[in-house]
C-alpha cells in the first residue's frame with residue numbers, strides 16, 4: 001500500500017528538458033515532459049489505444065504523439081488528435097498527475113488532484129537566499145528496503161567515519177552531542193558543531209562568499225510532508241544566516 005496524497009520526488013529538473021522521460025513511481029509508469037512554456041507535465045505512460053508507452057513517442061509542441069498510430073495527448077491527458085478519425089472517443093485519454101517544481105526537483109502528486117497543494121512540500125531552510133550556498137549532488141539508487149535507509153539517516157554517529165571526504169571529516173563532530181526533535185510529522189536528528197572548520201562538503205566556494213560563515217542543512221526525507229516555512233535556522237531561530245558562525249548538520253526523516 002502506498003501513501004498517495006503526498007508529494008514524491010519524480011526527477012531532477014534538468015532531467016526533463018526536451019525529451020520524454022519515462023519513470024516508475026508507486027508502481028505506475030509515468031512519462032514526464034516539458035511544455036513550450038517550461039511547465040512540466042506528467043502523464044500515464046500507456047497509450048489507451050494499444051498500450052504503447054507514450055515515452056516511446058515524440059513531443060509535438062505541447063503534446064505527446066504516440067509512436068504507434070499517432071494518437072496525440074495534451075498535458076492534461078486529453079486526446080487532441082486521432083489520425084484518420086473525425087471524432088475522438090471519450091475513452092481516448094490518459095491520466096495526468098500534478099507536478100510542482102521546487103528546490104531543483106520535480107515533485108509529483110499521485111493522489112487526489114484536488115488536494116495537490118505545493119505548499120505541502122517541506123521547506124528547505126534558506127533556499128534561494130544569496131547569503132547561503134547550495135551543494136547539489138547526484139542521486140543514489142539503493143537496492144534495499146527503505147527502512148534501512150531511514151535507519152541510516154537517523155544515525156549520524158557514523159558520519160565521522162563513513163563520510164570523511166564530504167560532510168564528515170571534522171574532529172569536533174565526533175564529540176558533538178546529537179539532539180532529537182520529534183514533531184507531528186517527522187523526526188529530526190541534529191547537532192551543532194561549534195568553532196570548528198567546516199567539513200569539506202560545507203567549505204566555502206569562490207562564488208558564494210557568505211558560505212564561509214554559514215553552512216546549509218542536510219535534510220533527507222523519505223516521506224513528503226507539511227512543514228512550516230522558516231527564515232532562519234531551525235536550531236537557532238534567532239541566528240540569521242549572515243551572522244551564523246556555526247556549522248549545523250541535521251538529518252530529517254519525516255513520517256506521515
Ligand code: FES
Pocket residue numbers: 047048049050051052066067068069070071
Ligand atoms: S498504441 Fe498509441 S496510437 Fe495506437
Ligand SMILES: [Fe+2]
Pocket residue numbers: 152158159162163
Ligand atoms: Fe551516511
